[in-house]
Amino acid sequence: MTIMSALLLGCNKDIIDIAPIENNTADAFYQNEIEVKQAIVGVYARLGRNGTNTDFATDYYWLASENRSDLLYLVEGTSAQNDQLELRKYLISPNSGTVSSIFGRLYSLIKDANSLLYRTKEGEYTRYRAEARFMRAFAYFELLRSFGPVALVTAPIENKDAIALPREDPKVIYAQIISDLEFAAANLDKFYTGADAGRVGSVAANALLGQVYMTMAGFPSNDASAYPKAETVYAGIIADVDARFNPDYSKIFILANENKNDIFSIQFASGGNNTGSSLPGYITSSPSSGSPFPEWTYATYNLQGQDVRVDTMLVNRMKASGDKRLMASIDTGYWSSTNVATRSWVTRNIVTKFLEKDNTNTRIKAWNDFPRNFPIIRPADVYLYYAEALIVNGKAGAAKPYIDKLRQRAGLAALTAGPTIDDIKEERKKEFIGEGRRFFDLVRWGQASAISTLSSFAQHYHSRTNGQLPTAKDLLLPIPQNELNTRNNWNQNPDY
Template identity: 50%
Template sequence: MKTKEYIVTLIAACSLSSCNDLIDIYPVENNFADTFYTSEFEINQAAMGIYARLGRNGGSLDFPTIYYFMASEGRSDNLYYAALANAQRDQVDFRNYAVTDVTGTNEDIYARLYQIIGDANMLLQKVPDEQYTRYRAEASFLRALAYFELVRAYGPQPVVDYPILNEEARGMLRQPIEEVYKLIISDLEYAGNNLEAFYTGEEAGRVGSVAAKCLLAEVYVTMAGYPMNDPNAYQKAEITLEPIMDEVKKRFAPDYSYIFDVNLKSASNLNGNLNCSKELEHYAS
């Protein structure tokens, strides 16, 4: 009985002293965009989440495997099949050029690229221009990369540079290839101008300005061919690459054969520069 009286008294005291304070706390596990992006820690998390789309993304295979291997090399003579499975498999469809819009891996590729674009658009909208420029530059690079793969593999695409809902996405029309490349170039120029050349240590693997400019040059080289046939594209690629050639050379081994020497594997991870490794001094003598 005393316990009941205590509880009633406690409730009454709380109601008298704190009825003007609204307890409105979002559960941590239910984070969404409107309650996120409030600190550099969260913005960095969001940026890493975009990178994560290139990983397994909840599936069994990462993006390079399904796109660059299965959907690209797997269709070429660079990969030899002794025999193809007689059951319907995605790799068989790719190999036989029988891919459709319901081929599972094809759906995964297309969805994954637009997930990157969607995540990048959200970060770019939520993070102010004058703050956290680096994270905006990383998001811009990743959006450009996704669009570059989309336009080369699937042709004209809806150009989306802001967060949209599924209902709006279903009604969007494809835009000319020129519009897609316009956004790609703008994003890569922004990334190239707002990132450090390279990132090392714990941040090794994150995109830097040299990577952004190299990808921009590849974009220009692609534009020189079909279907755009831009007569000035090769010159634009040269202009883009010339200022960074010295930086790029630092990332290469002194001799091409070093790439295939397993004894030098650890040396290749030394600040990303084989020239710095003592293990290679006897080669230079």
């Protein structure tokens, strides 16, 4: 059975799996608010560990996105799981387990959202239905920009029908995404706090809607009419976004401020309950046991990833300008031991903004049990997307305050003239180090420029790592081969 068809069988009583309730069929579930609330929490859980060793942020935003951008490079001679290396070297195949996992996670989220929406009525449980529609829109948005056209399903479906579905026109998928986000924006509170902190609100729905429009405006849709739509959406939420802006960049990622300075993030917690983040485990390579960062992490910590480091040229440029975002996002080295007499300094530019630097922490139980949330949308996203839309729409003067706000927080001077798209590109690259934004930015800014930028980077850092230079095919991931094996109406993405 294909990943998608298996996951979309929401109407099959034997397959629905709303945790943590056991032995409930789909038809017997969704009978009261407690069950519906459990169901929507289960939808969110699809982005976490969800019974696996890694979480969605690690697989998707780090390995399959940031790892393929011009922010991170692979050190020659490193060793790691094949998928990780092949993604960085542009050698990934349709048989990749990581790619299959990403595809499967997103469709399992859609399946769960569809089940909730199908089995609850319009006019009841409106908040939970709105959250489900937000999450479904999010999943389709990520599928579309990473895999291209996919099957569109908005209700539970039988296997025989699922495998017959075509790859839908992106315009149709975008229309569904927009409809879902508009519904969510109209039926959620702006933000949720207390026990509901981390749940999406209307500001998150509108922020994602604006991002959808900005993506539609770029490659490959190239829909210029989307720019003014994005501007309008962002103008409506900018005051609420301001309320979440932290003037100290170094304080954004600390545990004490989680769900206070972001708009939508994947939630994680330590404690050995399968709810921790695996992302810090992929910072850089290490022995199979023991910590490469003894001053920061407990003795039994070990890493799973290859030796991936931050672009040295970018680091040097940020150092020269005194950009405060540099040291808040990465470290340029670490001590090899806690023994002051024998330790040595290891020079290495690595992303550490999600690493909990506390070698006395006994709550963290494993390499994939870190507590830091992963931000999907934060105020800087809105500021820079909004500024970009304003510039394209001929309102550079109105865009300047939003760029200056980020620059001044970073310890940089305000711009001396009206901002350009090049200013946007530079700020986005520095602002979101390690957060999985850069690859998608390059793609939407144009096919030719994306390939040129990625190729130049690969030539500079990877000339001896047995990889290949990226081509147009590498701007999308391959459709998993196990999806194609049972279909006769889907073609693989070109050149895979």
